[in-house]
Amino acid sequence: MRVLVIGGGGREHAIVHACARQGHAVLCTPGNPGIAELARILDSAQDADALAELAxxxxxxxVVVGPEAYLAAGVVDACTARGVPAFGPTQAASRLEGDKGWSKAFMLRHGVPTAQHVTFNDLEGALAHLDSQFTPIVIKDATLRAGKGVTIAGSLTEAAAALRDIFSVADNKSAACAVVEDFMTGQEVSVLALTDGSAFALTPPSQDHKTxxxxxxxxxxGGMGVVCPFPLSxxxxxxxxxxIIAxxxxxxxxxxxxxxxxxYAGLMLTPDGPKxxxxxxxxxxxxxxxxxPLLQSDLAQHCLDAVRGELDPQTxxxxDEASAVIVLAAPGYPGDxxxxxxxxxxxxxxxxxxxxxxxxxxxxELQSSGGRVLAITAVAPTLNTALARAYALADRVDFAGAQLRRDIGGRIGARAVEDV
Structure with missing residues (x-):
């Protein structure tokens, strides 16, 4: 197939890599230097209509759409209108991520377990609500903030500051929205489902490290490292x-x-079960x-089957190996x-x-151009070995001032040592 991947980050590099190793001809916009080694990079305006016309x-x-902002902008809708198969939710369906207030209400309507919460469209109401709350408490920007619009506040003062930030940075003040929710305890795990809307196949569960x-x-x-698989019962x-998924x-x-x-279901394994x-x-x-990197079958074919409503989860x-990812971030991240x-x-x-x-x-010369610069991945028979190899590779990267976490996998007792 000729596959167009839209995006230019580490996720899109992984998508391109998965498609290319199955022999597909891959194109990408806007791409990055790593993607350019595997795909033909196309220069294009990045609005929905321009990308659909490019396809x-x-x-x-x-077309495989990577970043959430493109989904929210309606790239899938624009491609579909022109008869081009595009993998990803429509603009309407992507609201499940793009509007956390709506998403929380949706979960309540359909009995999907989640934290107790209240959604606010005004700062004054949100601040007044804090007077009756206990800490720690979670404050979320209901809009897209590239994974960074969440504060786990240890004090009501910190919670109030997070709320003021949400209502001050919004481009459209009337559209600003915050979710205030109970803090859940337990291990956090990510479960991803490839779906055609009805049938679905789960990827191995993984665990990101957010701070x-x-x-x-x-x-x-946006995430500093991942271990996969996470040991779910x-x-x-x-x-x-x-x-949850069904x-x-x-x-x-x-x-x-x-x-x-x-x-993508970001879950907490609470004492009362996954939420x-x-x-x-x-x-x-x-x-x-x-x-x-653990996928052995054909990602592009699965995506096309999903678009056609014909996904067979058995394929x-x-x-059954393990993978570990160590993110190298630029100095100053996640600020400037x-x-x-x-x-x-x-x-x-x-x-x-x-x-x-x-x-x-x-x-x-290769240079840093963003916050998270590289994602160093290793695959091995055991998670400990994968971690050891990923850290060893990360330590060989010449990148002055790079930030990385040395405790990836530590929550589940994984440690970066070579297996004997």
Missing amino acids: VREAVDL IYAGDTGPMT ESDLTYIRER PTLAGMRAEGMPFQGVL VVEFNARFGDPEAEAVL VEFS PVRGVPVGLPSTAENEIIYHAGTREVGG
């Missing part, structure tokens, strides 16, 4: 299938917006960099990252991959 001109067989510093401290980021996995897809169909694409922290409408980043096959830092990449061995997340090439 038509290039006579592609499939910038070890010990789950510091501000939230069979009973929890069954519960997630039957009480009802969500049924609810989306019932409300006239079938969800086709990747349904939804939030839904995303696409592959996670950096979860994609951990999950897709989606993953390796330093751009233009030279990056020197080491050679890689089999089952080692360096995904480019925020890089650019200037005068033949």
Whole structure:
């Protein structure tokens, strides 16, 4: 197939890599230097109509949309209107991620377990609500904030500051919205479902590490590292299938917006069972960099089958090995990252991959161009070995001031040591 991947981060690099290794001809826009080694990079305006017209001109067989902002902008709708198969939810269905207030209300309507919460469209009401709350408490921007619009507040003062931030940074003040919800305890896990709207196949469960510093401290980021698979019990996995994924897809169909694409369930394994922290409408980043290297079957074919409403979950096959991802972030991230830092990449061995997340090439030199710069992935028979190889590879990258966490996998007792 001729496959057009839309996006230019680590997730899209992983999607391109998965498609290319199955022999497909891959195109990508806007791409990045790592993607350019596997795909033809296309220059294009990034609005929905321009991207759909690009897909038509290039006579592609499939479009795979990576970032959530493109889904919310209606890229899938624009492609579909022109007869181009596009993998991902429609603009309406992507509201499951793009509007956390609506998403929480949807979960209540359809009996999907989640935290107790209240949604506010005004700062004064939200601040008044805090007077009757206990800490820690979770404050979420209901709009898209690239995974960083969440604060776990340890004091009511911190919670109030987070609310003021949400209502001050909104481009459209009248559209600003905040969700205030109870803090849930337990292990956090990501479960991704490839779906045609009815049938679905789960990827191996994974665990991201969201904060910038070890010990789950510091501000939230888009993700600093992943281990896969996460050791979910069979009973929890069954519960997630039957009480979370299936009802969500049924609810989306019932409300006239079938969800086709990747349904990402960010879950908390609470003492009362798994509950939804939030839904995303696409592959996670950096979860994609951990999950897709384990995929043994044909991602592009699965995506096309999903678009056609013909996904056969039995054909989606993953390796029983483990993967680990270590993110190298720029100095200053998640605030104002330093751009233009030279990056020197080491050679890689089999089952080692360096995904480019925020890089650019200037005068033949690779440089940082964003917050999360590289996602260093290793696949091995055991998670401990995968972690050891990923950290060893990360330590060979020449990137002055790079930030990384040294405790990826620590929550489940994984540690970066070579197996004997």
